[in-house]
Amino acid sequence: MFILRGQRKIRIKRYTETQQCCPNCKTFDLQVDVYKDYFHLFFIPFFPTGVKSSSMYCYHCSSFVRIDSLQNEYEKKTRIPFWLYSGLILVGCLIVSIVVAVNINEKEERTFVQKPQVGDVYTIREDNDGKIRYYFLKISSIQGDSVFTLHSNLEYNKYISSPQSKDFFVEDEELAFTKAELLQMLDKGEINSVKR
Numbered sequence: 001m002f003i004l005r006g007q008r009k010i011r012i013k014r015y016t017e018t019q020q021c022c023p024n025c026k027t028f029d030l031q032v033d034v035y036k037d038y039f040h041l042f043f044i045p046f047f048p049t050g051v052k053s054s055s056m057y058c059y060h061c062s063s064f065v066r067i068d069s070l071q072n073e074y075e076k077k078t079r080i081p082f083w084l085y086s087g088l089i090l091v092g093c094l095i096v097s098i099v100v101a102v103n104i105n106e107k108e109e110r111t112f113v114q115k116p117q118v119g120d121v122y123t124i125r126e127d128n129d130g131k132i133r134y135y136f137l138k139i140s141s142i143q144g145d146s147v148f149t150l151h152s153n154l155e156y157n158k159y160i161s162s163p164q165s166k167d168f169f170v171e172d173e174e175l176a177f178t179k180a181e182l183l184q185m186l187d188k189g190e191i192n193s194v195k196r
């Protein structure tokens with residue numbers, strides 16, 4: 001996979017210094033540029049690296065000037081802009097949105113199991129002696145606290161989100177559960193997902 005990553009230098013602040021004069025043309029018009037290196041991935045800045053650096057030149061005669069004490073002062077007072085952390089902010093937002101989506105999905109599934117409706121389809125994960133299999137249960141009827149389900153025709157060795165076209169629910173294999181049993185199955189991870 002082709003990944004564009006590396007380090008770049010960027011000017012983070014420009015100052016005009018009017019207290020010091022240019023040694024060449026004696027004008028009081030020095031420009032101070034403060035720079036910072038940053039790490040990027042696909043040209044998105046992730047975080048700053050290294051130390052700040054600066055350059056100073058005369059705006060009038062364009063000659064470069066070096067006054068270490070003055071340049072150090074400008075480097076110290078310059079803050080690193082937050083946008084140099086854009087990549088980390090994006091990754092953080094992505095993680096937060098995934099966590100929120102998972103929590104919303106878990107709450108929604110819990111609500112669906114607590115208040116089942118005819119037609120709901122549960123993806124069941126069953127572990128028998130280390131052999132994991134998946135199948136579907138479809139709610140066919142609800143009578144009081146009892147929930148009656150139909151078992152899918154096929155069973156799968158890996159997780160599958162919805163029944164395949166050749167899969168169907170067997171009408172004469174009705175399984176009964178209480179609502180409390182279904183909640184226990186959800187808490188144990190036996191019910192992997194609920195589709196309504």
